[in-house]
Amino acid sequence: AQTVTQSQPEMSVQEAETVTLSCTYDTSESDYYLFWYKQPPSRQMILVIRQEAYKQQNATENRFSVNFQKAAKSFSLKISDSQLGDAAMYFCAFRGGGATNKLIFGTGTLLAVQP
Amino acid sequence: GAVVSQHPSWVICKSGTSVKIECRSLDFQATTMFWYRQFPKQSLMLMATSNEGSKATYEQGVEKDKFLINHASLTLSTLTVTSAHPEDSSFYICSASLTMNTEAFFGQGTRLTVV
Numbered sequence: 001a002q003t004v005t006q007s008q009p010e011m012s013v014q015e016a017e018t019v020t021l022s023c024t025y026d027t028s029e030s031d032y033y034l035f036w037y038k039q040p041p042s043r044q045m046i047l048v049i050r051q052e053a054y055k056q057q058n059a060t061e062n063r064f065s066v067n068f069q070k071a072a073k074s075f076s077l078k079i080s081d082s083q084l085g086d087a088a089m090y091f092c093a094f095r096g097g098g099a100t101n102k103l104i105f106g107t108g109t110l111l112a113v114q115p
Numbered sequence: 116g117a118v119v120s121q122h123p124s125w126v127i128c129k130s131g132t133s134v135k136i137e138c139r140s141l142d143f144q145a146t147t148m149f150w151y152r153q154f155p156k157q158s159l160m161l162m163a164t165s166n167e168g169s170k171a172t173y174e175q176g177v178e179k180d181k182f183l184i185n186h187a188s189l190t191l192s193t194l195t196v197t198s199a200h201p202e203d204s205s206f207y208i209c210s211a212s213l214t215m216n217t218e219a220f221f222g223q224g225t226r227l228t229v230v
Contacts (some may be wrong), residue, residue, distance in 0.1 A: 035218070043206060045159075045221035091158060101212050102149055102217060105158045 002027045004094050006106035013082045013093030014114050020067075021077045021109045024094030034068065034075045039108075040088040048090070051075065053097070079111075087113045117143045119211050121222025127201055127230055136194045136225045138165075138209030141184075144189035144209035151220070153206040165192040165209075198227040 003026045013019035013058050036048040051059045058066050059082070063080045079086055092106040118141040128134045138148055147165045151159040163184050164172040171184035181203075183195040192211075196203050205224050210219040 033188075043208075043210065043224050045210070047218050063195060101147055101219065102161055102164055103159075103210070104161070105159045109154075 001093065001095050002029075002096065002104050004092055004104050004106035006092055006109050008109045009107070010110045010112070012112045013079070015080055015082055015084060016083055018078060018080045019082055019111065021079075021090050021092075021111070023075045025073050025075065025076070025092070025094050025106075026071070027094065027096070029096050029098075033097070034066075035093040035095070035096045035103070036064070036066070036075075036091055037091045037093060037105075038075045038086075038088045039091065047090075080086060082113050084113050084115060117141075117211075117213060117220045119195075119209065119222045121209055121225055123225060124223060126224040126228070128227070130200055130229055131198055133195055133197045134199055134227060136196075136207055136209075136227075137223050138192045138194070140190045140211045140220075142211050143211075145213070146168045146189060147191040148186060148209055148211045150184065150192075150194050151210070152209045153208060155206075155226075159208060161214070162194075167192075196227065199227070201229045203227065204229045 005024045032053045034051045036050050038046045047066050049061045065078045067076045089108045091108045093103045121140045122137045148165040150162045153159050159204045162177045165184045165186040167186045173179045186192040208224045209222045
């Protein structure tokens, strides 16, 4: 069974600084997808970034980028130029490449942004 | 992105009664929807996969007679919590995807309180 591990329950970053959130996963599949979701206090889940396992290039979305290490089964999220609005719970998620579309979530990292 | 609407946003019910939560894909058809449960400060736990026109697939440990799922159309899935107890109080979230290989869009969630 696939598992997703986020070892940092809480993180803090100064506004305008950079922070990296860690995520590791375990799977026997070779084809899969990885995601980072943001859940602000409103509790609406928002997709931050996605990475297809077959792509070697790390995904980037504006200030958000990932460091995808397939062999190490690591998928960290880097937030550059942190903003107050980035404060939220961040979940790493795994989805297999098979017929099912279900997501397996990590336990989350609560990010605080200090002004 | 696509919009998934969940209703109600919050509900309070008495022990022993049943509560229905709706999940609608507003601008796309979703053959598959997912229901998650989230306890305070915890991750999302997949409860079941809702398949249009067929029976839902429940995750291990989730009582199918307790959490009834109906996916009668391509835009609507419902979760009914039957004979609710205080321990059923939680945050319930649904998600849907356009296709099997695209991102999941989440509803805004339903906070259920059983008194």
